[in-house]
Amino acid sequence: MMNFAIVGCGHIAKKHAEAINKSEEASLYAVCDTVQEKMVPFFEEYGVKGFLSLDELLEQEEVDVINICTPSGFHADIAVKAAQAGKHIVVEKPIALTLEDANRIISACKEYGVKLSVVHPNRFRPVIMETRKLMDENKFGKLSHANATVRWNRNQAYYDQAPWRGTRALDGGVLMNQAIHNLDLLIWLMGEVDEVFSMGATRLRDIESEDVSLGIVRFKNGALGVIEAATTIYPRNLEETLSIFGESGTLKIGGTTANLIEHINVEGIDDQVSNDLIDRVKSDPFGKPGHQWIIEDMVEAIKDNREPIVTGKDGKNALALVIALYESADNNRPVKLLEESADTNRPIKL
Template sequence: MSAAAGTGRTFRIALVGCGRISKNHFESIARVDGLELAAVCDVVPERAQAAGAAHGVPAFTSYEQMLREAEFDAVAICTPSGLHPAHGVAAARAGKHVISEKPMAISLEGADALVQACDDAGVHLFVVKQNRLNAPIQLVKRAIDKGRFGRLYMATCTVHWTRPQDYYDQAPWRGTWEFDGGAFMNQASHYVDLVQWLMGPVESVVAKTATLARRIEAEDSGAAVMRFRSGALGVMDVTMLTFPRNLEGSITLLGEKGTVKIGGTAVNRVETWQFADYDDDDKLVEQASTNPPTVYGFGHEAYYHNVLAVLRGEAPPETDGRAGRKSLELILGIYESARTGREVPIPLRVR
């Protein structure tokens, strides 16, 4: 790797895109001993300067200038989704590790270009999928890996949140096909990732989407039915129109010997945990539930702990570029089905 690994050393992180999600990154970097913020960048000068002043680091309005002049090991990319590949490729070519917010791209071509650039430069590509690290989700994954469910029959995933029109009006890129996508690509992308991470590869998907109430190009609501390669079925329903506030972000797994529902507003609470056979993990269920202040949960800090461990050569990445591409491919399959009215096989054909 171009930024040398080493146990015990501190790694410096720069951040581009000082908008809504950047707060989670700033707070997490500050809490992880072994990481420090080195620089910030935003095309809006006031936003860049405010973030730089708040954290005592240099502020840039030119990303290229930050890559040239600031001293850092990795860049956290928190810009509009459609810009993630270009920003990641530029960082990789500058010899920097890349930490991309979800989704890593809004096209497979963009995702593949980013993976290739990081491979060519010999740098790590991390894709932020922090919900995988929620304590209840970690317990479910362990139960699957131990075979506690037996054969998995069905997964249902629900994202009933609200995003008012003024949320979309805050930035002109939100809800556009060029830079953002809709409810599946943006708000629910973590849940699409969880479904295929827990249940295994998807064989095909059929979906309907709609723009019912928000003045945006992309969808504010949708539903998808998946068939997994294992033969199991999955159902996912998503809307940003829930009245009057975020209601639920949940996933339910139904298996031969187990039933689990992880609910709350952001898969943060164990609501059902039943298995045919006892396991010591059952004693951890109560303490695994959390009450995060927002739907982003607490996972960013755990994610940055993994970033540090990877850079120090102590662990594999929780979600690398290839894992990030899998969930993007499923989202694009959902969109293709909604557009054509057909069942769409996964993997997609890359044109």
């Protein structure tokens, strides 16, 4: 049994608590927040310990894993402290808000020999796992292009709930907060990104960051991609889609949260098999909750001494894409993502 502790008792912490509670080999030992009242629901439902001090929590030998659920701008400092204390880490997306901070987290976990997993739970949706199988079997042949779309609504009341929402220092905009899940899937299925060109704007929400973004991507394998992300859709979430096009296959994943097959046509797969796949996914579009997958995988990674399925580098790849899109929009120029370097991993402008 692995003991988990949650740092930051906001909205997303509830999903972590539920996931830990549902996992047979995981136990929620404690929560930590600077505001006592935010911990009360966790005391009442799970009977856990509470800590106002991160340092005091990290002194608890019983704690094996720290789940970081604070605003994104605080992730790095907490993760580094947790790694130094010998705690394994599950960190909410995005891994951090800068590549420097992502590198700090990854380096600290490597130095102190602890596991690191970033919460990109959409990878575990049935439709995505089925798509990954097709990609691994090269069913699409040479890839042409892909399209990633997030057309959602986050009204002003959403941003007004907390002073950090929509800020550049602690949160970011639609790319960093909402669309990063879709971008992670785009990279996971299509491969790493070489170059981007983007435009962004803050059109309807009173926030520091963008509420709409459009981008073009060139992948390292030569395929192209289009990204559209917005929280300005009236009056509610419309759709999240991911479409993949290759020489021998076409697939469109859709629905409000990209969990259904809207179209599939793959060479060598007849209509009956395709329809069966569509129906199978539709019968259980969410499957086991993604956060539960992440928790259970962390337990297994610790036991087997292996890397978690979603690694720090995976989290950094998604972050690097967002930052490149931001830099391109800010400078109205293409931005190329650098290869890994000992000195810097910042994107550069062409």
